[in-house]
Amino acid sequence: MEKAFDPSLIEKDLYAQWEAQGCFKPSGTGDPYCIMIPPPNVTGSLHMGHAFNNTIMDALVRYHRMKGHDTLWQVGTDHAGIATQMLVERKLEGQGVSRHDLGRDAFIDKVWDWKAESGGNITGQLRRLGSSVDWSRERFTMDEDLSRAVQEVFVQLHQEGLIYRGKRLVNWDPVLKTAVSDLEVENEEENGHIWHLRYPLSDGSGELVVATTRPETMLGDQAVAVHPEDERYAALVGKTITLPLVGREIPIIADDYVDPEFGTGCVKITPAHDFNDYEMGKRHDLPMLNVLNDDASINVHAPEKYQGMDRFEARKAIVADFEAAGLLVEVKDHRLPVPRGDRSGAVLEPYLTDQWYVAVAELAKPAIEAVENGDIEFVPKQWENTYFAWMRDLQDWCISRQLWWGHRIPAWYDEAGNVYVGRSEAEVRQQNDLGDRVLTQDNDVLDTWFSSALWTFSTLGWPDETPELAKFHPTDVLVTGFDIIFFWVARMIMMTLKFRGEVPFKKVYVHGLVRDGEGKKMSKSKGNVLDPIDLIDGIDLETLVQKRTGNMMQPQMAKKIEKATRKEFPDGIDAFGTDALRFTFAAMASTGRDINFNLERVAGYRNFCNKLWNATRFVLMNVEGADLTQTEELKPSLVDRWIVSRLQAVEAEVERAFANLRLDMAAQAIYEFIWNEYCDWYLELTKPVLNGEASEAEKAATRRTLMAVLEAALRLAHPIMPFITEEIWQTVAPRLAQGGDSISQAPYPQAESGKIDPEADAAVAWLKSTVVAVRTIRGEMNIPPSKKLTVLLNAGDAQDRELATTCETWLKSLAGVAELSWLDGAEAPVSSMGVVGEMEVLVPMAGLIDAEAEIARLSKEVTRLEGDIQRTESKLSNEKFVSKAPAEVVDKEKAKLADAKATLDRLQAQVVKLNTL
């Protein structure tokens, strides 16, 4: 084995082996266990969120597979309508071609080409993470099978009246020229203005002043509204004003919606360009006049002067014209929420169009109940509140998109504009008896989330009743970030309950977002993005700077980002390997909070991998040539029994952690066991046995225990760090005659209560305390490790005597002790002292220790003990504590007090003695 662990030498080969051996396919035996991957964008690339998300899923999947479950991790990718279309359009733009130049079919071909070219990127990166997905079952949301499911769902919902077509206001993205759903709108407060405009009464008797943040919409105004009880305007209701610049005569109406306190109490009403105004327009039967084109330029319904102007250009022109006409009262700075598209970043417009909607009220009801009655459980639980709040206030879901890339809506129109919905044009013709009437299919495609809402069952073969569907659905747990609870999780629950009559998953594990070290969201524009692959393979500074500053939307940020990057990573990023990265994510995956990712932590777990690697080298070196398969004639020592006992404890702890989806606790337990118990203590304790005068039976037992515990620890750690554990296991397991091609197929370690050994636990606890007592003196007195000590034991009971005899070799070896003996009533030489229970551990000072320093050291300890004693005494003298606290707690306090007092006495006596020198 190499002296240091080098992940780059093993990872790729091992993954290829696993895949070739079919390790990730369901075994066909045991209870089913299934996780559905949240399908990443097919043309996307892996970011830290994916890496976190997949680490959690893979750990769970590998754990359950090793536990003997029939485990399926279903993999696949999403066609990501808008995102993918935008990307391909931008690429074409670079060649000077627009999608309209190509036409629909040719453009879609281009997208498929791009998918073929780049679609392997994300799946390759999933492999780099070690994700044990079943690649033989890989699906894509636009596959024929999945498209069939989409169509089926659409048609059935339409038949039941739960999908309908309607003309109403939608959020319109004028850059992408498509409708988007409410969820795709991001409202952010921005600096703007509010304009007060004068609207003259038609009869010339006066004017009203209205306030608006979007003056250009006045071109579509259909009324001015006031509050019905607003006395200032009561007399005007029913009169009309003449709309400036336009000349249209529009009524003054009264409506409760108007807030008389806000502005002047008069509101201009533009039903076709504002959601509130739209509702009011319907109440008052106002005309809906659309004054915008689909790119948000002014259309032909406005006065000619403004036609063709962009909306913001028109805004300026209109304000100028109001001012020129003396109709502008004032302009004020104003903070206002601005709706932007989450993909394009463009300011959205409420826009009157025909769209397809899902009526969600009826679907939401059972979806709420499923969570209320516990069929679906969110972890952590508080997300259920978020879910309920959203589900109880759902608006119908706009599912049509004016894009080309996606599932085309299965609806056809005849020349009279009648709509027919069906699985195909032929079916539509036949069912509606249309003969050879000319039909054209709806041009729109479905929202991407429509197909991903079906993911848990469409990937398993629905609408066919496949064996996989019967076996693996409902799935066990959905692992996801909270950012897509509404987009995806809620919709999956609704659709699955509707079409399967069962929940899509029993649990939803909601994890946090991966942020940068300072807690800021990672984004290209901030230049703080880390690429998980760079953490695995490493990256030099120049390449990293290039990556972060190249191809920026705002090139002016590049300098700043470059500077920050050079400062943060002066030497680039080390190659930490996949296992270290995964261990970091696992260790930080505590109860759903965001994680601030810091590299020091990854480096720490890289070191942990190296520790495990080197411990293995030590073990293998010590068992070279030995037969480890015979288990008779072995004489396990106390410490052999102890480490086996500890192994049971950690196995139980890890099991508990996995059951509660607490990967951080599992990781922590594994880390502590391997490093702090197995390496720091056990390996050190085997040295005097293997290199000393122990019998062959004792040595053989120790060799076997070294290997057996290592082998079990590898299996224990495998779900979190699959590569290094596999690599080592393939060497270790055969030596123990434990077969199998892969650790991923080996059984998960299971605690056996019979192997818990209280006697060994107590003995080693004593040994450790005694060793530490000597080491503390050595450390604090700056005695170099090379200086072997004489140690005297004093006081103590029969058990201390027995343990001192049993543990002598270990004690001497670990504490660097040359001579160990009992004082047996003799006058103690001047010594530095430690106390273990009733026993004094004395290191004679002659030439080694400065009395002053020792007095200071002991005095500090005395002060601490006195504080402890005082606190405990006051507790115990409190009658209420003694009478009300459980006896167990009281006894514990009493024991603590006695112990502290005894120790204090010894230390004080020692201080007195040293002072008399």
Add this chain to the structure above:
RNA sequence: GGGUCCGUAGCUCAGUUGGUUAGAGCGCCACGUUGACAUCGUGGAGGUCGGCAGUUCGAAUCUGCCCGGACCCA
């Protein structure tokens, strides 16, 4: 405006039904290269658990208010 979460050592975070000497990693200080590992070992320093009240024999943990920060919805 409604809601959620967070505030524990210099930094990043654990702390499961209230009872621990409040922990870990990194960083810091000292000593150290005895053949697993300097990607290391040993020892040490460092916290009135954001603040104030309250419940309780007992509060980092439960309740209320306040301060500070993040996010979601409107």
